[in-house]
Amino acid sequence: MGIFSFFSKKEKKEVLDTGLQKTKKSVIDKITHAIAGKSRVDDEVLDNVEGALISSDVGIDTTLEIISRIEARVAKEKYVNTSELTSILKEEISALFAGDPTETEGFVFPDDHKPFVIMVVGVNGVGKTTTIGKLAYQFKQAGLKVVLGAADTFRAAAVDQLCIWGERAGVPVIKQQMGSDPASVAFDTVSHAVASGADVVIIDTAGRLHNKVGLMNELTKIKNVMKKVVATAPDEILLVLDGSTGQNAFEQAKQFIKATDVTSLAITKLDGTAKGGAVIGISHELNVPVRYIGLGEQINDLQPFNNREFVESLFEGINL
């Protein structure tokens, strides 16, 4: 089925630039400050850039790797002007992102089977339901038949919210009574999708991190039950993280990765935060590709992630 492009390149760039404004300003200020008055990239500049990246939430290990790559370049090229630093940073950071850059723009739907089943995990409040709603809308607009499954059966509000998004997107939501078995909802949803010839299934799950074993068992059960209907399910386990929490999102991601085999990330709420640099460290250190980013509350504010576009936007406007 391939990749669906919902946005024009221009629209995407506008949403990205606007959404990343706070992060951009912070990164640009810090990098500009780091090299102020210097014309050559030397140890002092590199130390300052290192500090700038760490304080931009990029993450310590990732920052150290970026700096050592730049050091290697500087050693090889002997003299590197600070005016070249932005393009070097862009190149080295783009190269660090997990996943093949040609494949990182949203999900790639296979040709050999359907429905494509996406199981969405993440703690409450990170923007899981909103992300599911936006995805459903965008897939529907791209001509796909979508079914949502309300497998967060612990909170009435979660089911209600998913139903609101289902209505907005114009896609059916499969649900059961509160407190029913989430795996049973997932089973019903995938069965409904098969019977109705749907292309995409998106399953919402409850994210209760306080009990890791419980979470792990529940997610494993949901996966196994879905496989009984469609052997390939789930095609993706999408972890939603709140990007405005910076390094906390990173810690949360590590816990989920221990509990289940997360295949992709959606990082939300990048608008309204200066901590967007965390996307770089999260993707690199966890070795899980970022597929979507959330840049606002509107239905069009979720966009397929492209590492080059992200890095370009982040550093655009630095005048060295």
Ligand SMILES: Nc1nc2c(ncn2[C@@H]2O[C@H](COP(=O)(O)OP(=O)(O)OP(=O)(O)O)[C@@H](O)[C@H]2O)c(=O)[nH]1
């Ligand atoms: N600014 C901004 N807000 C967002 C974004 N994504 C989600 N939100 C908001 O974050 C809040 C929480 O989103 P939900 O989708 O309800 O989060 P959830 O993880 O499903 O949480 P529960 O429903 O509590 O499980 C809502 O007010 C959303 O509008 C985003 O990319 N940017």
